[in-house]
Amino acid sequence: MAIHAVIMAGGRGERLWPFSKPDMPKQLHAFGTGKSLIRSTFERLDGLAEASSVYVVTGADIAGRIREHLPELPAENILIEPVGKNTAPCIAYAALHILRKDPEAVMAVFPADHLVGDPGRFREAISFGVEVLAARPELLITLGMVPDHPETGYGYIAPGEVLDEEAGLRVHRVLAFREKPDEARARDYIGSGYLWNAGMFLWRVDAILEAFRKHLPVMYGQVMDMASEGPITPARVNEFYYTVDPISIDYGIMEKASNVSVIPAEFGWNDIGSWDALGKVLPRDDAGNTCQGSVVTEDARGNVAWSTGKKIVLIGVEDLVVVEGDDAILVVPRRRSQDVGKLARKLK
């Protein structure tokens, strides 16, 4: 059964600033992987979704560049957000489009800018989820990543009873979602079998819209209004986005709904949510330095150095991030690279 896939590509490039920027955010970069992240996200859906059933939600400023990366995508499948309002409005807007094509469609949601090391296992997990939904169409499924370290930068999911199982894959009822923990708590979570919340979802379009109606009734009314009198016009989209509250799907629905479930998955996932995270997934030299472009190291260990033109020379430094962007040069300890996004926003 083919699915409708929504790629959320509204990222503003703040966390990997100054290399990624609002007009050239993370999803448009390859980060040494050979293909842009959004292209890889699209190709990963091969065999799961037809190009005509893939939707990209993004801002007007980068929509043209996204089309260049995804020439197979029908133009009308690029859904423009006039302003970013977090994930719940984005998902509601995409769900409305899918609903009008097929009210019983299975809808999957993926961020545009994550890495997946093993696309085969990714597709197995999604296919399993589709089977689960055939038997239990009311479920809201999230993919939970099996942690390999006590990461403090992610939210966690506590899995409960197993609802279904097949060929090594299981789907659990979700007991609770947990905010980003400190390191001690992260260790506890891992010991308790908690999973990372990766922001990847699978559900029937009628089920998620029913969840909006129940848990975010105002937003539900606003999104349904968009299509109440014929076509979804740009004016109606503008009205929706400029009036809707910015709420995340986790906070607005997943943490409240009782029919939420999780499929534990291991497919080499990384959200590249910081320069530190990027340094962990790319190749390192013998001294643990992750270098891109022209970089010279002398007695330097464990650094992430990203040159886009000038030669970066590191002498005797450890565990630093050093990034040259077009207009700025960033220097920050790896352990503080989570603070980059905040400062990038402040500098704008």
Add this chain to the structure above:
Amino acid sequence: MAIHAVIMAGGRGERLWPFSKPDMPKQLHAFGTGKSLIRSTFERLDGLAEASSVYVVTGADIAGRIREHLPELPAENILIEPVGKNTAPCIAYAALHILRKDPEAVMAVFPADHLVGDPGRFREAISFGVEVLAARPELLITLGMVPDHPETGYGYIAPGEVLDEEAGLRVHRVLAFREKPDEARARDYIGSGYLWNAGMFLWRVDAILEAFRKHLPVMYGQVMDMASEGPITPARVNEFYYTVDPISIDYGIMEKASNVSVIPAEFGWNDIGSWDALGKVLPRDDAGNTCQGSVVTEDARGNVAWSTGKKIVLIGVEDLVVVEGDDAILVVPRRRSQDVGKLARKLK
């Protein structure tokens, strides 16, 4: 009594790389002081030496730019070194020129790229030295800087008996020169009243040439050959420089001669021999950061940040040097900034 002053401007800009470079070395930069270091060195001689008695020894590649900084200087007073061979050949070459004008001239030697905070006291020290030489024309005088911290980056001078004294200034016989010490030894040196060797000298031209004859007889023969048959032609200069041994004046003469003396001086001297040293002389912000150009700091302390175009953003880092040059970006802990010159040479 007017002196003949030699400004040694052969520096290759290695220690403050990548901002200073072979084609734009330290002496041509202002480092936030408003005037290039060589211009300040020249103006500091006001009242001591006529422009016609000031000589600049430098390489052909930057001679043109030096003339732009010192338009008052007669063209023939720029003495080109075809290749750098350390300070002894440079001083011998300049001494030969001065000898031909006046065999009894007082000759002073100054590096082109040092900072002097109090030019008035600098001139007082030199004038005192000139008086000393009137009575004791055989002396080789060096200026010894009174240390204010146990610096490990300088050589030290042990002063002995006082030879002469006037208006708070004294000249001592030198007991010994000491190589750059470790920190414990530097503390001992300061406790013993030792002085920093600043590479500034004052002597009669006949006295220094006599010292060359005695302690560096081969070099003496080579330099006198340059003028043995009429004018000093470029071919003879080339022959001298390509055959002479690279020896420092300290090692070749000052440490060996018995007629060496020192005038202790306090005139806000700094050789800006490293980014760390530069950070100590320029203004700092409340968090101890020395910033030049476009720099943003967030929870960053004690850094030296030098931007020449791009915005340097420092988050949560301490005691680092971050420098943007035209082609390179340097990141090094301040305590290791002495290693920059070595690496800059290696990168060439």
